[in-house]
Amino acid sequence: MNVLLLRRVIQMLLIMLTVAALLFVIFDSEQFRHKAAVAELGALGLATLSEADYQGWLQRKGLNRPAPVRFVRWLKDIAHGDLGQSSEKDVAVSTLLKESLGHTAVLAFFVFLIMIPLAIALGVLAGMETGSMLDRLISVVSVITTSTPQIATAVVLTVVFALGLRWFPSKSAMTEGFSFRELVLPLLTILIYDVGYLARMTRASMAEVMGSQYIRTALLKGLPYRQVVVRHALRNALVVPVTLICLELNGILSQVVVVEVFFQYSGFGRMLFDAANYGDIQVLQAATLVAVFVAVMSQLLSDVAYRFLNPRMRFA
Amino acid sequence: MTNQDQATLLAPSLVRILSPARGVALLLALIWFPLAIFVLYRAELGEQARYVLIPAIPAVLILYAWALSSWRQSRVALFGVTLVCFWLLIAVTVPFLPLADPDKPVAPYVVPGMVRHGTLFLLGSDTRGRDVLSRTLWGCQRVLVWGVTATLMAYGVGVAFGLLSGYLRGWWDEIVSFASNLLLSFPVMVLLILVLNVLGQSGFNIIIAVTCSSAPIIMRIVRGLVLEARERDYVLAAQIRGEHPLWIMLVELLPNVRGPLIVDACLRLGYTTVAITTLTFLGLGLQPPDPDWGLMIKEAANAALLWKFSYMLIVPALSVTSLILGFNLIADGLREMSWRA
Numbered sequence: 001m002n003v004l005l006l007r008r009v010i011q012m013l014l015i016m017l018t019v020a021a022l023l024f025v026i027f028d029s030e031q032f033r034h035k036a037a038v039a040e041l042g043a044l045g046l047a048t049l050s051e052a053d054y055q056g057w058l059q060r061k062g063l064n065r066p067a068p069v070r071f072v073r074w075l076k077d078i079a080h081g082d083l084g085q086s087s088e089k090d091v092a093v094s095t096l097l098k099e100s101l102g103h104t105a106v107l108a109f110f111v112f113l114i115m116i117p118l119a120i121a122l123g124v125l126a127g128m129e130t131g132s133m134l135d136r137l138i139s140v141v142s143v144i145t146t147s148t149p150q151i152a153t154a155v156v157l158t159v160v161f162a163l164g165l166r167w168f169p170s171k172s173a174m175t176e177g178f179s180f181r182e183l184v185l186p187l188l189t190i191l192i193y194d195v196g197y198l199a200r201m202t203r204a205s206m207a208e209v210m211g212s213q214y215i216r217t218a219l220l221k222g223l224p225y226r227q228v229v230v231r232h233a234l235r236n237a238l239v240v241p242v243t244l245i246c247l248e249l250n251g252i253l254s255q256v257v258v259v260e261v262f263f264q265y266s267g268f269g270r271m272l273f274d275a276a277n278y279g280d281i282q283v284l285q286a287a288t289l290v291a292v293f294v295a296v297m298s299q300l301l302s303d304v305a306y307r308f309l310n311p312r313m314r315f316a
Numbered sequence: 317m318t319n320q321d322q323a324t325l326l327a328p329s330l331v332r333i334l335s336p337a338r339g340v341a342l343l344l345a346l347i348w349f350p351l352a353i354f355v356l357y358r359a360e361l362g363e364q365a366r367y368v369l370i371p372a373i374p375a376v377l378i379l380y381a382w383a384l385s386s387w388r389q390s391r392v393a394l395f396g397v398t399l400v401c402f403w404l405l406i407a408v409t410v411p412f413l414p415l416a417d418p419d420k421p422v423a424p425y426v427v428p429g430m431v432r433h434g435t436l437f438l439l440g441s442d443t444r445g446r447d448v449l450s451r452t453l454w455g456c457q458r459v460l461v462w463g464v465t466a467t468l469m470a471y472g473v474g475v476a477f478g479l480l481s482g483y484l485r486g487w488w489d490e491i492v493s494f495a496s497n498l499l500l501s502f503p504v505m506v507l508l509i510l511v512l513n514v515l516g517q518s519g520f521n522i523i524i525a526v527t528c529s530s531a532p533i534i535m536r537i538v539r540g541l542v543l544e545a546r547e548r549d550y551v552l553a554a555q556i557r558g559e560h561p562l563w564i565m566l567v568e569l570l571p572n573v574r575g576p577l578i579v580d581a582c583l584r585l586g587y588t589t590v591a592i593t594t595l596t597f598l599g600l601g602l603q604p605p606d607p608d609w610g611l612m613i614k615e616a617a618n619a620a621l622l623w624k625f626s627y628m629l630i631v632p633a634l635s636v637t638s639l640i641l642g643f644n645l646i647a648d649g650l651r652e653m654s655w656r657a
Contacts, residue, residue, distance in 0.1 A: 014494075015501050022498075026514055143648065147641035149590040151597050152633035155613060159626040170621050254503035258594050262617065272506065273598060276513045284513065291506045299501065 008303055012296050019292045020078075024071050027285045033063060036281050078289070084282035086275075093286045096271060101290070104260075104267035107183065108252050111190050112245070119195045120241055123202020127237065128229060130207045138199060145196030150255060154189045154262045161185060172263040186263045190255055194248065201244055206237040239309045246302035250295040340382070346375035348464060351407060355461045366411035376404045389656065393649020399642030403635075407457045418454040418607045421445035428627050440627050442612065443619040451607035452631050456639065458608045463588045466523040470530035470588075471581065477531070478538025479565040483546055493539075496532030504529050508591060512600045522601050526588055537580060541573035548572075575654070582647035586640040593636050609636045 026032070037057050058064040077083070083093035126138035145153075162170035162185065172182040209215065210233055218228045256269035264270070268287065275283035350372040358365045380401040387393040416422065416435060423432040424445035430437055439449040481492040499507065511525040545551065546569065554564045595601030596610025597617075604611055609632040616628035 011497070015498055018498055019501065026510075143644060144641065147586065147644045148637045149593055149640060151594055151610070151613060152637045155617070155629040155633040158621070159623070159630055163621065163623040163626050250503050254505035257505040257509070258597065261598060269505075272509060276509045277599070284510070288502070288506055288510055291503050292501050295503050296501050 008300060012300055015296055020289060023285050023288055024074060027281050028067060032281050035279050083286040086280055086283050093282050096283060097286060097290060100266060100268045100271040104256055107186060107267060110187050111252060114191055115194050115198060116245060119198035120202050122199040124206050127203040127206025128210060142196035142200045145192050146200065150189055150193055151258050153192050154259060157185050157188055172265040186259050186265050189259050198241060198244060202241045205240040209233045209237040242309060243302040243306045246298050246305055249298035253291050253294055343375045343379045347372045347404060351461050355457055369408045369411060372408040376401060376408055387649065390649040390653045392645050392652060396642045396645025396649055399638050403456045403639050406453050407460050410453050415450040415453065416447035418446060418450040425625060427624060439631055442628050443615060448628060448631055451612060452635050454607040455609045458602060458606060459589055459592060462519050462522060463585060463592055466526035467585050467588045469523050470527045471534055473527050474531035474534025475538050478535040479542055479569060482539040482542025483565050483569060496535050499528055499532045508595060509600060517600055519602055522592060522595060526591055530584055541576060542569055545569055545572055579647050579650050582643050586643035589640050
């Protein structure tokens with residue numbers, strides 16, 4: 001098991017390094033360097049940027065040295081926590097990242113806090129007796145919620161709860177400090193999709209386990225139903241959901257883009273979107289790197305969880 | 317992971333459910349080609365453009381009739397196919413319907429059911445005075461054409477690499493698997509934004525972006541299926557006959573693994589529709605002024621945050637949901653039928 005995990009870790013490191021190289025090559029291209037020069041020298045620079053000025057700027061920034069040298073220097077800077085300077089907001093990218101990731105972490109924390117117990121309870125209840133009324137109800141609702149794109153959920157929630165009932169504000173910019181009321185709608189938008197998805201997967205896993213031989217044996221030898229479900233079935237049925245919960249870290253980074261942009265919540269997704277829109281290359285590069293790092297870590301975590309929880313894999 | 321596990325179980329029976337495969341493929345092509353030509357070259361073709369859609373209309377009806385008769389055992393699939401065929405029918409007939417021009421501003425902020433300037437706005441008008449009903453119905457064309465094209469492209473790439481790495485193994489497998497792991501290590505939205513930022517924003521680049529995010533998953537599914545199928549006797553027989561590896565991959569292996577791929581394709585059409593709508597909402601995808609659901613939400617979300625005008629948001633949101641629900645229900649229904657069969 002340790003050898004397999006070690007292999008996985010090495011593969012992850014290799015992927016991170018390749019992604020870093022890829023991002024370096026993309027944003028080191030002439031097109032983006034020129035964009036960066038224009039962004040930094042301002043609108044006036046755009047009109048007057050002569051070839052000599054541009055070369056001078058490259059010289060000052062050390063951008064005219066050979067690419068491998070710059071790549072190593074860039075990696076060193078990252079290792080020291082220096083991710084560059086945002087050209088749009090004129091602050092260090094690391095400060096910007098820390099702040100926005102913090103906001104997104106708050107959102108993600110509440111998502112996990114509510115999603116895990118709710119989705120697993122629903123999924124287990126539905127999967128315990130497939131075909132029951134409860135199972136059908138849960139299945140139908142979860143198909144609908146997983147079919148609704150989050151942009152549509154956000155729209156419906158805003159219309160009903162913000163514009164109609166006026167319970168929550170329609171935007172979550174949090175200009176006057178943190179307010180839980182402003183967090184509710186973005187939170188619900190993410191939850192409605194994720195709970196449906198996780199409940200569906202838990203149901204499928206539970207249904208499979210409940211149909212297996214050892215559960216039938218346990219029931220036939222006269223163990224109480226409750227005990228069979230809690231002691232025998234759950235342990236195996238929860239392996240898949242737990243790995244999915246780990247992967248959800250990755251999913252959330254993807255989902256927050258649209259949710260945060262719609263509700264104007266200033267987290268990671270919105271920062272990434274703004275950076276892409278305004279051509280803030282340093283931020284885009286750093287944000288992508290961080291996103292991939294989180295994603296890779298979540299994949300590793302889910303792998304470890306799978307091996308740890310699944311007794312069949314424990315000695316493999 | 318779970319899709320794949322489920323997918324491997326249901327290969328043979330699914331193929332039986334979709335038995336007249338060539339006929340269905342022909343019908344789909346008959347719908348897709350005219351629609352693609354219409355959406356891409358409407359400006360060049362001028363007034364006559366809408367007549368290219370004529371062959372697609374009976375094709376949609378025949379497809380629907382076929383689905384109704386052969387999927388009778390699954391109510392879920394029937395409901396799904398009804399939703400999808402509704403939007404397909406709208407997409408191919410919308411130029412012939414008596415609707416207002418979707419891009420012409422008449423009167424802004426007209427609430428549903430009101431008459432203004434002699435025109436009845438059944439679903440009201442948007443912030444610039446364009447008819448919401450007409451824009452919603454026209455909007456499905458772009459989503460369907462780009463969504464289906466992007467999914468097809470992702471499938472082409474994913475299946476090709478999946479066959480290569482699954483059948484040839486060795487170095488091919490190592491390289492292809494690493495590349496797909498690399499792409500899968502990006503959160504989807506981050507990857508889409510990155511690709512569109514590097515390549516620029518257009519419909520064709522959306523296809524490339526969606527291919528980057530979907531092809532690795534398809535490749536994994538195909539690879540898994542092929543790894544299992546290549547041990548069968550018919551592959552060995554073909555190898556002994558001295559067939560070319562390409563022949564074995566395309567003629568022997570691909571048809572035998574197509575069942576699970578069809579279910580996944582329905583799901584993936586849904587995901588792609590979500591991605592395209594979301595990207596358009598973010599302003600990164602298809603560009604205005606042509607009507608599009610994501611664009612309608614974007615425009616209304618900036619300008620019309622009042623209960624009175626909420627129809628501008630709700631109508632496109634429900635439309636896109638119904639289309640995606642259709643794709644997902646078809647996938648669910650097909651899976652259900654193949655388990656029962």
